[in-house]
Amino acid sequence: MTTMLSHERYCSEILGETDRLRAALSEGGADVSVTVPTCPEWTLGHLLLHVGQAHRMATMLVREQIMEFVPPAAAARTDPAPAPGEPSTDDLPGLTAWLAEGAGELVEVLRKAGPDSPVWTFSEHQRSGFWARRMAHETLMHRADVLGTLGLPFTAEPALAADCIDEWLSILALPAAVAFKPRLAELPGPGRTLHLHATDTPAELDAEWFIDLTGEGVAWRRAHEKAAVAVRGPLTDVLSVLFSRLPADTDRVEILGDRELFDFWLERAVF
Secondary structure, eight states: OOOOOOOOHHHHHHHHHHHHHHHHHHHHHHHHTSEETTTEEEEEHHHHHHHHHHHHHHHHHHTTTTTOOOOOGGGGGGOOOOTTTTTTTOHHHHHHHHHHHHHHHHHHHHHHHHHTTTOOOSSSSBHHHHHHHHHHHHHHHHHHHHHHEEETEEEEEEEHHHHHHHHHHHHHHHHHHHHHHHGGGGOOTOOEEEEESSSOOGGGGEEEEEOOOSSOOEEEEEOOOOOOOEEEOOOOHHHHHTTSSOOOTTSEEEEEOOOOHHHHHHSSOOO
16 A cells, blocks of 8 residues: 655655754764765755755746756766855854755745646656655655765654655656666566565554566565565664665665665666
8 A cells, every 4th residue: 555645744744854963063062064974075065055955946847837857067066066046055043044944945846836837847746746855755754864964863753754665666666667767667677676664653554565677677465475575674764774874784674585675786777
C-alpha cells in the first residue's frame, strides 16, 4: 500500500523541516566553512545555499505555471554559487534568514496553487503537488546532512520518512531517471530483489518495501516478501542508509542475504 500525504501536510513539513534545520544550525554552533561528510564536494554554506535555491526554483515553477523547463547550468554544478541577491556561503545569519524567507514564499505559493495546478516536473505527474512533496523530502534529507555535519542525531517523523522512501523509489522507476543517470540501467538482473523493513513502526504504517529488479527497470511495492537481500532496522536508519546518510555497515541496521547486491544498488541508485 502506498499513501501520499496531503498537500497541506507537505506544505507544513516544508516549513517544519526548514525550522528544524535552522534550529540545528544554532544548537550545533555551525561553522559554514566545514565540509559536509555526506556531500563532500560542498561546505555547509554551499549546502544551505542549495536548499534555498531549490525552494526558490520550485516557487518560480509553480507560481508561473511553467510547463517547459530546462534546468539552469548551475543545477549541474558541484559547488552552488550565490547569484545576485543571494547570501554568501560564509554568511550564516544571512543564510538562515534566507532559508526561512524562501520556505515561507514556497509554501505561500503552493497553498495558493493547491495540489493540481499544472506545472512542469521531471515525473509523469505534471501538477504542483509534485513540488510540495519533492521539497518536503528535499528539506528533510538535507536536514540530515546538516545534523550529520554538526554531529547531532537525526530523526524523522515516521509517516514523512516512509513517504520519502516511496517517492525515491518512484523517481528511480521513471524512464527519465535512467536518461539522467545511465548507471540505473545496470540495476536489473536475474534474482535481484531487495526488501526494506522498518522494525519500529506500527503495523498500520506498513513500512516495508519490496524492490524488484528482475524486469526491465526498477519496480517496487509496499510488501513483506522474501528477497535476495533484506535491510532491517528503525525507519529513520533504514531511510538514512538508503539515501547514503549512514554507511551500509552501520550497526544501526541489519543486512541479511546478498550484501554485494545491496552495495551494487547503493552505488547506482543515487543522484
